Amino acid sequence: HGIDVGDAQPIRQKPYPVSPKILTAIHQEVDRLLTEGIIVRSRSPWSSPTVMVKKPDGSLRFCIDFRKINAVTRKDAYPLPNMTSLLDGLQQAQFLSKVDLKEAYLQIPLDAGSREITAFSVPGKGHYHFLRMAFGLTNGPATFQRLMDTIIDPSMAPYCFAYLDDILIATPDFALHVHYLELVLTRLRQAGLKINEEKCEFGCRELRYLGFIVDKEGMRTDPEKTSCIREFPTPRTIRALRRFLGLCSWYRRFIPDLATLSEPLNSLLRKQRKWVWGDAQEKAFQSLKTKLTSAPLLSRPQFEYPFVLQTDASSTGLGAVLVQQIDQREHVIAYASRTLSSAERKYSVTERECLAVIWAVRKFRPYLEGYSFTIITDHSSLRWLQNLKNPTGRLARWALELQGWDFRLEYRPGAFHHVPDALSRLGEDDGDCPSDEGLGLQRVFEADNQAGEVAAVGTIRSEDADPWYQNKIQNAMNHPESHPDWQVEQGELYVHRFDPKLEGLDEPGGSWKLVVPKARRQEIISENHDRPECGHLGTNKTYNRIARSYFWPGMFRDVYRYVKRCRSCQCHKYEQQRPTGFMNPRRVVGPWEVVAADLLGPYPRSSLGHKYILVFQDQFTKWLELIPLRAATGKVIADQVRKLIYRWGVPNTLLSDRGTPFLNKVLTELAETYQFHCEYTPPYHPQANFVERANRTVKPMLTTFVGENQRDWDRYLPEFMFALNSIKQDSTGYSPAFLNFGRELPQPNTWRERISQNLPSKTETPLEWARRFDILLNVRTQAEENLAQASHRQASNYNRNRRKMAFKVGVFVLRRVYTLSSAAKHYSARLGPRYEGPFKVVKILSPTTYQLANLRGRNAGQWHVTKLKPYHAPTEPPTSGIHHPMAE
Structure with a gap:
């Protein structure tokens, strides 16, 4: 058996955590497989996790989770036999035998190039791979059928059939049966395959094969297939x-x-x-x-x-x-x-x-x-x-x-x-048989209510009746011949109707339903939506629950409006629409106008005492600076910003998140002194800070070069800066160094030394420097256009799968909840609300950022539109809302 994964890189998964008892069982199974020569120790870069699962009889089965391997495996299109033709060939069979193979897949060897792909690790035991085809590999059935078609070849038709590991011998006489049975067993022995004697059947007049009963009359349906209906x-x-x-x-x-x-x-x-x-x-x-x-x-x-x-x-x-x-x-x-x-x-x-x-x-x-x-x-x-x-x-x-x-x-x-x-539901006990008393409309509704299908409503009072309802009652009572589908019983109005939306749920031809006046409709919707046994389900399910027993005009519209305005549903349910918020790229026209800052860490304290990395990046040139820090206080950050200003000049804007190191008095005073603006990203929206993209490049570089003791992570920061600042950026078309200096950074390698030794030395004249300066200005102009085009492409791709959302000042919204679980406070975030509110929009800070206030008028922060959604209020204005229980 071969496993073709194409150009896929080795997949390495960590072992699943297991109890000591299960780990002992895994060790025992590994020892058995080693003894039987099914697996060997391995140095493979691949690794899939092991799992011990219970069989129906309670014993444990050793399994490998090959799902990720199967996802990258090229599928084998080898065909399985046509079962229709196979079954049609089972005619006049007087003698039948069925042969089953023992651990069929493990009898197939793996080719040398595929063995390492099946590798797995066992904690405390080692790393192994299979020598034979393990169960769970996606092309296992195709490989097995290919082998069986070689053993049970066309020359043995029409007396021998093989569908995967189900081998059938069917002959019209006993002598011929013995001949072909011996031939099949001989070929299986020659192929090195072992049979499972306990599951084999020999010389039968009738047996089950592929879900059918096979006998001398041919093939017939297994009665078990229809027993549950009969x-x-x-x-x-x-x-x-x-x-x-x-x-x-x-x-x-x-x-x-x-x-x-x-x-x-x-x-x-x-x-x-x-x-x-x-x-x-x-x-x-x-x-x-x-x-x-x-x-x-x-x-x-x-x-x-x-x-x-x-x-x-x-x-x-x-x-x-x-x-x-x-x-x-x-x-x-x-x-x-x-x-x-x-x-x-x-x-x-x-x-x-x-x-x-x-x-x-x-x-x-x-x-x-x-x-x-x-x-x-x-x-x-x-x-x-x-x-x-x-x-x-x-x-x-x-x-x-x-x-x-x-x-x-x-x-x-x-x-x-x-x-x-x-x-x-065949096994359900539906209770005692109904009595022989009259089974009127009221009895039907009671039966439904006892089953928990529809929430009941109290008796409809005369004061609840609106003009439409009163008119229908008068027509049903005074003109029954012209309104046969309307009846009044005990002062309540019923209508016989069929709702197409309830096809399969309602009785064939329709059923009698209680008609509800306007004054009671909200109550019925609430009873059939808000209660625990009704589950705060969506519009369709709530409508189906109500419409089985009740009717009024515009019921679906009323249910839709109620569910849409339900506060609990708005705060707890998942969104079923595309995410909101378009990207609005910032246009920058010069170097070091907008600088982004961020902190990475804390990391293990290095041998030089560093725990953090302060990252600066210029939005125009993409120049990146990585500064190791021993502490991340506001004073330390402000001092590094001051040094940055002395290297590159005063920026117009310093962009950062709302962490304490950036949102503090020291940095604010520095901004006032040097006349630059501190801009902060909305909470829980890091993608608003463009330096986050650079962070995703820096982090893998750190993990690639860090030592085993992880205390030398700051050793290569200057090299990382050099690498990132000397390489061409896709967005600008130039390297950060060239956009800053008008030349590339000399590369510190031996090839450059060899080249420079063969070139004559040259001193540039002032005229040449002026020409280089003009070139730099032209390059920056081109870089500005490239950057604008790249921003446009990025925004276009980002917005493709999103929908526009904008809020006006004065509207109410809900905002996402990000409170973490707390064992000490007995709180699980998974059981908490997804949104809280409502909050009022008091100011539009940008097309995607809003200033919010709570219902008491207090500041509720600046929030990005992706973390907000409209609040659909009930008929009365909100005076209180659903707020996170951990927020107080």
């Missing part, structure tokens, strides 16, 4: 019946007589209909289950079409359906469901959804392995599963198990995820 429990409540009808409705294109078949079931959902599950309902229920588990809905897999795996998890179970999109129709290949164990029911919602994905991928492995497929889930946060960092425990097991599969995750809202949702 065993779908008889609905005992309205809620359970709705789930089943929603499942049927999803595949209505394959059930042309769905409306007729489901009529006895739909009748139980109608107004004031008693719950009586009779022969008609049972017959309809069984008939619909038969439709769901037979053609044309249930199909044989066609492997030339991609597979789609739909999964879902409830509080009690998991559900999945494997489908293919053929001729713009969704054909079911198999259904699956299972209940959760008591331990699994304690998982978080996200963990249960992840478990559903892992379980379904294992369940349908014969169809998915070696193919690219899509996983559809109604839980958007599952995207982290493919990018999980430092995985541990069951998360490690799931992330590493998926690294060998070629799939993409796709989010589908729960409103359109009926089938796996219904399958995942």
